[in-house]
Amino acid sequence: MKVIKVALLGFGTVGQGVYELLMKNGYIFEKKLGIQIDIKKILVRDVKKKREVKVPPELFTTNFEEILRDEEIAIVCELMGGLEPAKSYILKSLFQGKQVVTANKAVLAESGAEIFEMARSKGAFLGFEASVGGGIPVIKTLNEALIGNQIERITGIINGTTNYILTRMLEQNISFEKALDEAKAKGYAEADPSLDLKGLDSAHKISILGSLAFGIYIPFDKVYIEGIENIDLMDLKFAQSFGYVIKLIAEVKRDRDKIEIRVHPALIPEDHILTSVRLNYNAIFIRGDFVGDILLYGLGAGKEPTASAVVSDIISATEYLLSKKSPLIPYPSKKEDFKIKPIKECIFKYYFRFSALDRPGVLSKISGILGKYGISIASVVQIGRQKKRGAVPIVMLTHEAKEERVERALAEIDTLEVLKAKTKRLRIIE
Amino acid sequence: MKVIKVALLGFGTVGQGVYELLMKNGYIFEKKLGIQIDIKKILVRDVKKKREVKVPPELFTTNFEEILRDEEIAIVCELMGGLEPAKSYILKSLFQGKQVVTANKAVLAESGAEIFEMARSKGAFLGFEASVGGGIPVIKTLNEALIGNQIERITGIINGTTNYILTRMLEQNISFEKALDEAKAKGYAEADPSLDLKGLDSAHKISILGSLAFGIYIPFDKVYIEGIENIDLMDLKFAQSFGYVIKLIAEVKRDRDKIEIRVHPALIPEDHILTSVRLNYNAIFIRGDFVGDILLYGLGAGKEPTASAVVSDIISATEYLLSKKSPLIPYPSKKEDFKIKPIKECIFKYYFRFSALDRPGVLSKISGILGKYGISIASVVQIGRQKKRGAVPIVMLTHEAKEERVERALAEIDTLEVLKAKTKRLRIIE
Numbered sequence: 001m002k003v004i005k006v007a008l009l010g011f012g013t014v015g016q017g018v019y020e021l022l023m024k025n026g027y028i029f030e031k032k033l034g035i036q037i038d039i040k041k042i043l044v045r046d047v048k049k050k051r052e053v054k055v056p057p058e059l060f061t062t063n064f065e066e067i068l069r070d071e072e073i074a075i076v077c078e079l080m081g082g083l084e085p086a087k088s089y090i091l092k093s094l095f096q097g098k099q100v101v102t103a104n105k106a107v108l109a110e111s112g113a114e115i116f117e118m119a120r121s122k123g124a125f126l127g128f129e130a131s132v133g134g135g136i137p138v139i140k141t142l143n144e145a146l147i148g149n150q151i152e153r154i155t156g157i158i159n160g161t162t163n164y165i166l167t168r169m170l171e172q173n174i175s176f177e178k179a180l181d182e183a184k185a186k187g188y189a190e191a192d193p194s195l196d197l198k199g200l201d202s203a204h205k206i207s208i209l210g211s212l213a214f215g216i217y218i219p220f221d222k223v224y225i226e227g228i229e230n231i232d233l234m235d236l237k238f239a240q241s242f243g244y245v246i247k248l249i250a251e252v253k254r255d256r257d258k259i260e261i262r263v264h265p266a267l268i269p270e271d272h273i274l275t276s277v278r279l280n281y282n283a284i285f286i287r288g289d290f291v292g293d294i295l296l297y298g299l300g301a302g303k304e305p306t307a308s309a310v311v312s313d314i315i316s317a318t319e320y321l322l323s324k325k326s327p328l329i330p331y332p333s334k335k336e337d338f339k340i341k342p343i344k345e346c347i348f349k350y351y352f353r354f355s356a357l358d359r360p361g362v363l364s365k366i367s368g369i370l371g372k373y374g375i376s377i378a379s380v381v382q383i384g385r386q387k388k389r390g391a392v393p394i395v396m397l398t399h400e401a402k403e404e405r406v407e408r409a410l411a412e413i414d415t416l417e418v419l420k421a422k423t424k425r426l427r428i429i430e
Numbered sequence: 431m432k433v434i435k436v437a438l439l440g441f442g443t444v445g446q447g448v449y450e451l452l453m454k455n456g457y458i459f460e461k462k463l464g465i466q467i468d469i470k471k472i473l474v475r476d477v478k479k480k481r482e483v484k485v486p487p488e489l490f491t492t493n494f495e496e497i498l499r500d501e502e503i504a505i506v507c508e509l510m511g512g513l514e515p516a517k518s519y520i521l522k523s524l525f526q527g528k529q530v531v532t533a534n535k536a537v538l539a540e541s542g543a544e545i546f547e548m549a550r551s552k553g554a555f556l557g558f559e560a561s562v563g564g565g566i567p568v569i570k571t572l573n574e575a576l577i578g579n580q581i582e583r584i585t586g587i588i589n590g591t592t593n594y595i596l597t598r599m600l601e602q603n604i605s606f607e608k609a610l611d612e613a614k615a616k617g618y619a620e621a622d623p624s625l626d627l628k629g630l631d632s633a634h635k636i637s638i639l640g641s642l643a644f645g646i647y648i649p650f651d652k653v654y655i656e657g658i659e660n661i662d663l664m665d666l667k668f669a670q671s672f673g674y675v676i677k678l679i680a681e682v683k684r685d686r687d688k689i690e691i692r693v694h695p696a697l698i699p700e701d702h703i704l705t706s707v708r709l710n711y712n713a714i715f716i717r718g719d720f721v722g723d724i725l726l727y728g729l730g731a732g733k734e735p736t737a738s739a740v741v742s743d744i745i746s747a748t749e750y751l752l753s754k755k756s757p758l759i760p761y762p763s764k765k766e767d768f769k770i771k772p773i774k775e776c777i778f779k780y781y782f783r784f785s786a787l788d789r790p791g792v793l794s795k796i797s798g799i800l801g802k803y804g805i806s807i808a809s810v811v812q813i814g815r816q817k818k819r820g821a822v823p824i825v826m827l828t829h830e831a832k833e834e835r836v837e838r839a840l841a842e843i844d845t846l847e848v849l850k851a852k853t854k855r856l857r858i859i860e
């Protein structure tokens with residue numbers, strides 16, 4: 001029986017999940033693989049803190065150097081999250097010749113260039129399956145299963161909090177605020193949910209997926225980002241009446257020599273399988289030139305699913321340890337010469353919701369301006385005058401148009417006196 | 431640049447797809463991995479046959495021994511299908527110390543015990559990602575990504591032909607025969623589609639998935655099988671009215687020390703993501719104790735998706751070749767002592783469609799017999815008398831009941847004089 005010694009950095013939700021998995025299912029590795037995965041040290045801030053999981057107290061340490069210097073420890077799992085000291089610990093562990101597993105999307109999306117370079121130069125295995133999509137094996141799929149494909153497009157619902165909120169709003173006819181409160185109560189949203197709601201969490205993840213798909217490290221700051229804070233129940237309902245569901249979409253695709261990488265809410269046709277992804281589930285849709293369309297679906301966060309991914313990386317790391325070989329498949333590399341397609345150059349069909357006074361000629365004025373910018377209307381719904389005076393919604397779906405023209409047209413429309421609020425503009429992805 | 435020499439056995443649809451993929455995307459491996467995948471020989475029956483793909487004629491051979499004896503050929507891809515000579519060729523190639531990749535579900539489901547044992551004893555890599563679900567990475571997911579999980583259940587739609595037929599019948603209101611003709615015209619059904627329609631193809635595949643999930647080789651003849659030949663449009667419509675979609679389901683799960691493994695049509699609740707799997711798409715739903723529920727979706731057959739899977743296995747084989755190590759994850763092994771749960775002991779909710787004369791007391795007779803066998807009714811629909819005299823459908827959904835009791839109850843009910851045809855019985859999976 002080979003014994004593999006592992007250290008955990010951090011013992012929050014994910015760390016405890018990994019510990020519990022190894023306690024409950026560690027026998028699988030012993031029986032199936034003839035190896036024993038042994039947690040030798042756990043780095044924590046406070047050794048004495050009360051914890052739900054019962055752990056022999058001698059495993060805890062507050063000193064990272066102790067782990068780093070311990071030659072028996074072959075695999076370091078960074079499960080602390082955040083940028084520092086996570087980044088330094090990952091770099092130092094790799095430098096020391098250890099294999100590293102991390103669940104930290106932020107550190108890869110923001111400092112991946114350095115981390116991947118260190119892993120490459122040391123010939124180390126760096127596992128990060130848990131950084132995107134929880135237990136969904138999207139990293140392995142992109143890196144290994146689809147290796148013979150040119151990836152054309154990745155379209156994901158990769159944030160459970162926002163997907164939960166959008167699902168509940170539509171299905172329960174409730175406001176954004178009410179759905180958010182519910183998500184908090186269920187533990188699907190954090191006390192400060194802004195990273196999720198603003199799309200930053202999704203942007204971290206799509207930066208990682210895009211980097212794998214195209215082999216070029218695409219840092220987080222290249223991602224165009226819009227969140228869901230401005231989605232009204234009314235928009236979800238209008239979209240539904242046109243046969244669409246609004247989801248927070250993270251997408252990356254290649255357009256000849258340019259990469260388009262974005263996070264924003266979008267209307268998805270209701271017969272697309274992504275619209276079946278409800279509540280806190282995640283899904284990643286990948287199009288490859290040979291594999292066609294595939295979708296991977298599951299819980300994108302949470303203690304147990306994330307632990308499942310971390311442990312699968314620990315086993316991969318073990319396989320490289322035992323073979324004393326470096327991974328064949330390279331890490332994304334830093335290239336300065338690739339181009340990001342600016343959002344202004346991107347082309348979409350659009351959903352517009354105008355808030356206009358119900359007066360003769362309004363529709364003609366709006367459509368006149370759209371026409372001037374070459375934007376053609378596919379369908380329109382104008383809701384009749386309401387009892388109290390004031391603005392009424394006019395909803396339009398357009399044919400394909402360049403974002404820049406749309407921005408200019410809407411800026412002009414919004415100066416019309418009959419328009420009573422800034423026009424809502426959402427993209428349609430088909 | 432390392433050059434890896436590969437032989438293809440068979441040059442039908444899949445073989446040609448693999449060849450085309452390597453021609454088009456082979457540069458990916460050169461650029462990314464520094465290796466060149468080189469097809470050295472292709473085994474065919476007729477060297478002179480006209481083929482769509484242009485291949486240098488010197489690659490073709492009709493002599494398997496030539497490939498076997500060629501020490502340069504490190505990887506053999508068996509893409510012929512069928513039992514023999516595929517089985518002998520796989521065994522001989524493994525014995526000779528070559529790595530083997532196969533897309534052949536039948537040979538693994540029927541002779542896997544021998545083949546897996548040979549791979550194990552030679553420490554060889556045997557890749558079979560393409561044997562189930564075309565380009566969907568379900569083998570890699572079960573074997574590697576979910577290795578830390580106890581698999582509780584796999585529920586799949588793993589035959590494109592039958593899924594296409596059931597989808598078109600329901601969505602286009604057409605008969606089984608008409609949908610089958612359409613599937614043939616589109617190339618989704620073979621000239622003799624009986625392997626697909628009778629559920630045998632799905633049974634081959636679930637035998638492989640079950641073997642991986644539980645680490646015990648479950649041969650094909652242990653799978654309980656029903657096909658879709660008896661599904662009427664009427665049943666699809668009734669199921670829909672109750673909020674269900676009928677799919678051909680392949681399922682394997684563990685019930686303490688027994689394994690339940692079956693292929694049959696089943697009613698799935700319409701809010702389950704499996705019901706979004708339309709036309710010739712496949713999907714595999716897996717429940718693990720840590721990962722929770724995940725779903726993998728994509729094209730389960732076809733030249734390009736299958737080639738994508740074969741090539742990913744060729745790269746895995748290459749990685750083992752270069753490391754000179756055997757795979758850490760073992761092949762399913764033959765065990766005599768595991769128990770299959772007989773279908774009679776399985777418990778389901780059921781859908782019944784009785785064809786009964788519209789006479790007073792019929793419903794009471796039927797429900798009386800069901801009650802006698804302890805089967806309780808959850809809902810019932812009786813369609814009013816039709817213009818012409820004759821049988822009317824009575825549709826019932828039941829609560830959970832043991833299959834054996836259901837069989838006995840239906841046998842008794844079908845002897846009633848007022849029953850005009852054998853009762854339709856479908857299982858419900860939730």
